[in-house]
Amino acid sequence: MIRLEGVTKRFRSAAGERVALDGIDLTVEAGQVFGVVGRSGAGKSTLIRTINLLERPDAGRVLVDGHEITALKPTELRAARRRIGMIFQHFNLLNAKTIAENVAFPLRLEGRPGAEVDRRVAELLERLGLTEHAKKHPAQLSGGQKQRVGIARALATEPKVLLCDEATSALDPETTEDILTLLDQLNRELGLTIVLITHQMEVVRRVCDRVAVLKDGRVVEEGATADVFLHPQHAATRAMLAEGDEAFDASMAPAGGRLAKLTFRGGSTYEPELSRVARSVGVDYSILSGRISRIRGEPYGQLVVAFTGGDAEAAVAQLTARGVTVESVGAA
Ligand SMILES: Nc1ncnc2c1ncn2[C@@H]1O[C@H](COP(=O)(O)OP(=O)(O)OP(=O)(O)O)[C@@H](O)[C@H]1O
Numbered sequence: 001m002i003r004l005e006g007v008t009k010r011f012r013s014a015a016g017e018r019v020a021l022d023g024i025d026l027t028v029e030a031g032q033v034f035g036v037v038g039r040s041g042a043g044k045s046t047l048i049r050t051i052n053l054l055e056r057p058d059a060g061r062v063l064v065d066g067h068e069i070t071a072l073k074p075t076e077l078r079a080a081r082r083r084i085g086m087i088f089q090h091f092n093l094l095n096a097k098t099i100a101e102n103v104a105f106p107l108r109l110e111g112r113p114g115a116e117v118d119r120r121v122a123e124l125l126e127r128l129g130l131t132e133h134a135k136k137h138p139a140q141l142s143g144g145q146k147q148r149v150g151i152a153r154a155l156a157t158e159p160k161v162l163l164c165d166e167a168t169s170a171l172d173p174e175t176t177e178d179i180l181t182l183l184d185q186l187n188r189e190l191g192l193t194i195v196l197i198t199h200q201m202e203v204v205r206r207v208c209d210r211v212a213v214l215k216d217g218r219v220v221e222e223g224a225t226a227d228v229f230l231h232p233q234h235a236a237t238r239a240m241l242a243e244g245d246e247a248f249d250a251s252m253a254p255a256g257g258r259l260a261k262l263t264f265r266g267g268s269t270y271e272p273e274l275s276r277v278a279r280s281v282g283v284d285y286s287i288l289s290g291r292i293s294r295i296r297g298e299p300y301g302q303l304v305v306a307f308t309g310g311d312a313e314a315a316v317a318q319l320t321a322r323g324v325t326v327e328s329v330g331a332a
Contacts, residue, residue: 001030001193002051002161007060009046009217020046021057022217028210030160033187033194033296035204035225037240038214044197047214048163051195052084053077065160082110085154089166091146093138093153100125100134103152110157124152128182144175151182162186164196168203180206201241205229205295213237226295230263230302231325250329254286257306260316263325264301274305277318283310304329 009021020043028034038044049055050062053069062069067080093102100121107117125131128148138146147167154162164183168176184207186192198204204211204225211229212222213236221234232238253259264273269292278285285305292301307315316326 001032001065002026002028002034002195003061003063004047004050005061005063007047007050007057007062009043009050009055009057019217021050023060024217024219026212026219026222028193028195030193031187031191032209033183033196033207035208035211036195036197036214037199037201037204037211039236039240040199042214043217044199044214045165046217048165048195048197051161051163052081052086054086082106082157083159084161084163085157085159086163086165087147087150087154087167089169091138091143091150093146093149095138098135098137099130099141099149102138102149103156106153106156120156124155128152142175143171144178147171147175147179148182151179151186155186159192161193161195164194164198166198167196168200169198176200176203177206183207201229201243205293207296209296213240226265226298226300229295230265230300231327249288253288253306254308257286257308258312258316259288259304259306259329260312261327261329262301262303262305262319263327264303265323265325266298266300268323269299269301273319273322273324274303277315277322281311281314281318283307283312283315285315 004024004026007021007024011018011020024047036044036047046055050057051064053062057070064080064084069077069080072080094105103121103124104117107120125134128151130145130148130152133141133145138149141149168179171179180203183194187194196203208225210223211225212219213234215236221228221232221237228237229241232241250259262274274285285307288304288306290303294300319326
C-alpha cells in the first residue's frame with residue numbers, strides 16, 4: 001500500500017547541511033496501523049510528510065496505492081493527496097470557520113455539489129459524535145473534540161490512508177485513549193491504513209500492528225509491535241522502552257542466582273507456568289521486575305527473575321518447552 005524506497009531528505013541552512021532522512025526503505029501493507037518512533041530530531045515528521053509529499057525527498061521513491069507519488073504531475077498529485085488524509089498535533093483547524101465548515105472544506109476545494117457536501121458533512125459529524133457542535137467554532141471545543149474534527153475533515157474525501165503526526169501528543173491520557181479507540185475503530189471498520197508518528201510508546205502498544213524505530217534518519221529496527229517491544233534488538237529501542245520504567249537492580253538479586261528475562265504471551269500470560277515449573281524442578285525464584293500489559297490487544301507478561309537453590313537450567317528448559325521465551329540477563 002505504501003512503499004518508501006531509498007528516501008533521502010537533506011535540509012540546508014546557514015549552519016550547514018543536515019540529513020534528516022538517510023535512505024529509508026519501508027513497506028506498510030493495506031489495512032495496517034504502522035507506528036514510527038524515535039527521539040526528537042530522528043526524522044519522524046520529515047518521514048511522514050514525505051508520504052503525501054509535504055516534503056519532497058532529494059532521492060528515492062514514494063509509492064502509495066500503486067502510484068509513484070514522487071513522479072506525479074501537480075494535478076495528479078492533488079488527486080492522489082485526496083486519498084491520503086492527515087491529522088496533526090495542534091489540529092490545524094480554520095478558527096474563523098464553524099466545525100461543519102471545517103469538515104466541508106476539502107469537499108468544497110474539490111468543487112463537490114452543495115447538497116452532496118451537506119450530506120457527507122452530516123454523515124461524518126454523526127460518525128464522530130460531533131453533530132451537536134456543527135455550528136460552533138474550534139475555540140469552543142476541547143482538545144479531544146478538536147482532534148475529532150481534524151479526523152472528520154481528514155476523512156471527508158474518503159482517503160485510503162490516514163497520516164497521524166503526533167495526533168495525541170497534546171491530549172491528556174483519557175482523551176488520548178478516546179482518540180486511539182476511534183483510530184482503532186476506523187482502521188477495523190473502514191479498513192483504513194494508518195501511519196502514525198509518536199514519541200509515546202503507549203500509543204504504539206495500544207494501536208500499532210507494526211513499528212519502525214528511527215535514529216538519525218535511519219530505520220534501525222522494524223517489525224511486529226509485540227516482537228520489537230518485547231525483544232528489542234537495538235540500543236535506541238531499548239532506551240526508549242526503558243524510559244519511565246523502574247530498572248531492576250541486579251545488586252538486589254540473591255547471590256549466585258541465575259538471572260533470566262521471561263516473556264509470556266497470549267493465554268499463557270495468566271497461567272501459573274512459573275510456579276509449576278519451579279515446583280517440578282525444585283528451584284526457587286525471586287521476581288526482580290515485572291510488567292503485565294497488552295500490545296495491540298494481545299496480553300503479555302514480562303518478568304526478570306533470579307533462580308536459586310536448584311537446577312536453573314532445567315527450569316529454563318521446561319519454561320521454553322511451555323512456550324515461554326527465556327533470555328539470559330547475566331549472572332547476579
Ligand atoms: N524545514 C527544515 N529546515 C531545516 N532543518 C529541518 C527542517 N525540518 C526538519 N529539519 C531537521 O531535520 C531533522 C529531523 O527533523 P524532524 O522534525 O523530522 O524530526 P522528529 O523526529 O520529527 O523530531 P520531533 O519529535 O522533535 O518533532 C532535525 O535535525 C531537524 O532539525
